[in-house]
Amino acid sequence: MYAQMIKSEASAEDPEKLAAFQARIDAGEKIEPKDWMPEGYRKTLIRQIGQHAHSEIVGQLPEGNWITRAPTLERKAILLAKVQDEAGHGLYLYCAAETLGVSRDELTEMLLDGRMKYSSIFNYPTLTWADMGAVGWLVDGAAIMNQVPLQRTSFGPYSRAMIRICKEESFHQRQGYDIMMKMARGTDAQRKMAQDALNRFWYPSLMMFGPSDKDSVHSAQSMAWKIKMNTNDELRQKFVDQTVPQAEYLGLTVPDPNLTWNEEKGGYDFSEPDWSEFFEVIKGNGPCNTERLEARNKAWDDGAWVREGLMAHAAKKRAAKLAAE
Amino acid sequence: MSKEWPLWEVFVRSQHGLNHRHVGSLHAPDAEMALKNARDVYTRRNEGLSIWVVEARHITASSPSDKGPLYEPSESKVYRHPTFFDIPDEAGHM
């Protein structure tokens, strides 16, 4: 999931208004930007959608790393198209957040100075071409788990952004699995590379769903508001149940000695990821945090003259047009 | 003037002759760039044959608090729906 550990805000508003608002959500109505909403709902959504948008944008970096080194022209074109989709996903989500009264530049600045987060997964490096397979298969796979239910979220613009995104995601996961199939059926060296990619991305992918939130007050509020549709543990379980047979099909081994099928619950038992590692990565101490933020800051700073120049050009053209009228 | 590029709303007409439909928004310095960006962002998979872009500040929207007065009259005029009238089967398809 691209939004982790979102704290929901309490609302100190008129209880009658709050109850009427909750009744609309319970009835399955969509909340639209101009509708009355509790301040906490608005703030929590800005945080959640913003973090999701930032993840799409920062998420381009680990894959962008391999565009120039893709093994064939076709793979290069596919990866380029995939990364371009992610830029679009960021854009849809920023636009949804903007309807809540925050500007794009404000959101960007909060990412760049560290006030807002992005998903922990993008702080891991992509070391070999097989990582492009593992990222598409596992990371986009985990994202899909979270995004499919969010198509039914209560906030109209967020829901519509999710519907668009979900339409594009399945290509992402399938191109990743396709790379894995090729590698897993390739030479010994290729098979090793594929296994190594799975080894490195398995636990970070499980972390994408966030820590267990059974006892979290925040997720109870977010679930009542329908901006969170499932618990983190539910989604993680679903992800493991779906992914293990796919790994078996590839002839690869999930790096978890405790992985066993539990007939009674109809799902796998599996090891939790190392949550202390997760909290370190969230705090900024993952392998690539510094590099990722530096890359985003550099892109923003280097692009300043283009943004300003195009605005000046547009103003000049407008003035010339007015003068001619 | 703000340095931030203005917001544009994007409308796309698909192949099947339907109306232009709102598909999303984007930021662009001017109309020309807004069209180019809309093409890149919203029509990468044959979604449409025609794009409109409108600067968001030019759109006037009804307000949710008007919902009652704006739409109530349509609810009290059931005779606007064909099912209001009972036409005997013998009269044939109508």
Ligand SMILES: [Fe+2]
């Ligand atoms: Fe995405």
Ligand SMILES: [Fe+2]
């Ligand atoms: Fe994706």
